[in-house]
Amino acid sequence: MRKTMQKVMSFYLFLFLLPILLIKLPMLAFGVDAPKQVETQPVAYAANVTKEITKEIPVVEETSPLNVLLLFTHSHEAYHPIVKGVIGVNTNYDPSTNVTDISDLVTHHLQLNNAQVDVLPYDNMKEMKVTNRPFYQAYAAIRPILQQQINAKSYDLVLDIHRDSANHKVTSLKSNNESFARIALVVGTEHANYKLNEAYAKALSVEVNRLVPNMSRGVMKKTKDDGNGIYNQDLSPKSILIELGGIENTEEEINRTLAVIAKAISIVFENNTAT
Numbered sequence: 001m002r003k004t005m006q007k008v009m010s011f012y013l014f015l016f017l018l019p020i021l022l023i024k025l026p027m028l029a030f031g032v033d034a035p036k037q038v039e040t041q042p043v044a045y046a047a048n049v050t051k052e053i054t055k056e057i058p059v060v061e062e063t064s065p066l067n068v069l070l071l072f073t074h075s076h077e078a079y080h081p082i083v084k085g086v087i088g089v090n091t092n093y094d095p096s097t098n099v100t101d102i103s104d105l106v107t108h109h110l111q112l113n114n115a116q117v118d119v120l121p122y123d124n125m126k127e128m129k130v131t132n133r134p135f136y137q138a139y140a141a142i143r144p145i146l147q148q149q150i151n152a153k154s155y156d157l158v159l160d161i162h163r164d165s166a167n168h169k170v171t172s173l174k175s176n177n178e179s180f181a182r183i184a185l186v187v188g189t190e191h192a193n194y195k196l197n198e199a200y201a202k203a204l205s206v207e208v209n210r211l212v213p214n215m216s217r218g219v220m221k222k223t224k225d226d227g228n229g230i231y232n233q234d235l236s237p238k239s240i241l242i243e244l245g246g247i248e249n250t251e252e253e254i255n256r257t258l259a260v261i262a263k264a265i266s267i268v269f270e271n272n273t274a275t
Contacts, residue, residue, distance in 0.1 A: 066269055068110055069155045071120035071146060072100045073138050073232075077163040081250045092165070092247060095126060099163050099244075105255055106161065109262035120149055139228045143235075150235055156269055158236045162186075164243040171246030172253060175212050181245030181253040183208065183261065184217040188241075190229035196237035200268065204240060207264040215260060238269070 077099045080090040086097040100123070107117040124142045128134075133141050150158065164171055164184060171182050185201040187194060198219065205216040223229050233239040242261070245254050 063114065063270065066110075066113075066115040066156045066266065067154065068115050068117045068157045068159055068265075069120060069149060069153075070103060070106055070117055070159050070161065071122070071142070072103070072162075073124055073142050073160055074162055075100050075123050076125040078247075079163060079245065079249055079251070079254070080247050093125070099161060102161070102244075102251075102254060102258070105258055106159075106262075109258045110265065113262045113266035115262070115266065118149070118153070118155075120146065136228075139230070139232050143232050146232055147235055155236065156238060157265065158239040159265075160231065160239070160241045162241065162243050164246040166246040168246065168248035170217075171249055173212075173214055175215075178256060179250075179253050180212060180215055180260070181249040181257040182215055182217055183245070183257065184243040185219045186227075186231060186241040186243065187219055187221050188223075188227075188229050188231040188233050189221050190224050191234035193234065193237055197233045197239055200238055201240055203268045204261075204264055207268050208260060211260050211264055215257065 075098060076093040076095055078091055078094040078097060079099070082101070083094050083097045084090050087094065103119050107119065110117050120142075122142065122145045124138060124145075128138065128141050131141075146158075173180055173182055185205055187198045187201050189198075198221065201219045205219050208216040222231075231239075231241050233241070244257065244261075
């Protein structure tokens, strides 16, 4: 009975080992290793932190200065707080204390923003008085002098600065506890290429308002029914007329605004310099 049980157990052990022997025996005969388990999951490799990655560093070239021509068609427009401080009374126009007095301030702020500034050396309203020309002929009076200057030199921007007649409530704003003079930009539409002037005026208005919200009152398009209608802007596609503040703005407000305008001009005209 015992021998019978041993035979039965041996038979069952043989049946258990038979599948393993069938796999192993051919490999042992030919010296082949058993197959290794294949990794089926993706492998994440750590970055080689010792490898230096070199990048080409672009050479930054110094940009050429922006060439700006500054003029004052209505050269005797005055700011009440400034003129009163000099002559003791308020007046809208004065031959000695007027908008041309800020030419040094304008030049200073533009130069701080990489601009070369020429001021048209012409007191237009003084010459108009000498030749007995009426006020409405101001743009016609200055035109030959302006055209001569533009023909002699290429400018990236021709900037005609005026003083608006609106009151302080319209032409001022407060930002960060500082008071500023607001501006308006005028575009004459009575010439074929006014769209170019309008595009630059709009871009400048947007940039000024980005720097100080609501500083610019926007771009005013004018025909001959609204005023001159051309403003000598047909002489340059980059001609801008700025109404800088109004009759009641102070020198401090004007100075702060000029700093913003100069910065905005440098941004808008940076890639649009004359060739």
